[in-house]
Amino acid sequence: MPCESDANCTVGKSTPNGNGVMTGTCIQADVDETQKACEIKAWCPVEKDKTPLENEALLRDSKYFTVLIKNNIEFPLFGVKRRNILESLDPDFLQKCQYNRANETEKFCPVFRLETIVTATGNDYDEMAIKVLTVDRSL
Numbered sequence: 001m002p003c004e005s006d007a008n009c010t011v012g013k014s015t016p017n018g019n020g021v022m023t024g025t026c027i028q029a030d031v032d033e034t035q036k037a038c039e040i041k042a043w044c045p046v047e048k049d050k051t052p053l054e055n056e057a058l059l060r061d062s063k064y065f066t067v068l069i070k071n072n073i074e075f076p077l078f079g080v081k082r083r084n085i086l087e088s089l090d091p092d093f094l095q096k097c098q099y100n101r102a103n104e105t106e107k108f109c110p111v112f113r114l115e116t117i118v119t120a121t122g123n124d125y126d127e128m129a130i131k132v133l134t135v136d137r138s139l
Contacts, residue, residue: 001015001022001037001038002035002036002037002038003026003036003037003038004026004036005026006024006025006026008026008038009022009023009024009025009026009038009039010022010024011023011024015038015040020040020041020042021040021041021042022038022039022040022041023038023039023040023041024039025038025039026038026039027039055130056130057126057129057130058129059129060129062114062129063113063114063115063118063125063126063129064113064114064115065113065114066098066111066112066113066114067111067112067114067117068110068111069084069110069111069112070083070084070085070110071083071084084110085110086108089108093105093109094109094110094111097109097111098111098112098113099111099112099113099116
């Protein structure tokens with residue numbers, strides 16, 4: 001919402017395209033620095049096309065973060081239950097393993113590095129981490 005002063009920004013008023021409610025403060029606009037706009041208080045920040053650190057990932061080493069993927073499926077009509085964590089796997093193994101497709105034992109590990117998941121989708125993790133893209137993988 002364009003403004004010239006705080007008087008133009010009614011506290012608590014929402015605007016159709018504002019993604020939140022006005023705080024009552026007129027600030028420098030993000031997109032066009034020659035303009036001013038009413039500050040908006042919102043649950044999530046409005047998406048900007050600028051990255052915080054230019055061409056460097058904000059969480060550069062997040063590719064080493066791991067996620068445990070645990071799933072169960074049941075077909076009661078057929079009396080069939082399946083899960084991705086095999087009963088034969090040693091609990092100590094599960095505490096230390098990381099998925100590795102090329103390894104006969106670790107290919108059954110349900111712990112994945114984020115980089116491994118992104119690479120499996122055909123994307124480059126370092127590039128994705130800068131742009132903060134969302135990855136959707138259907139199984």
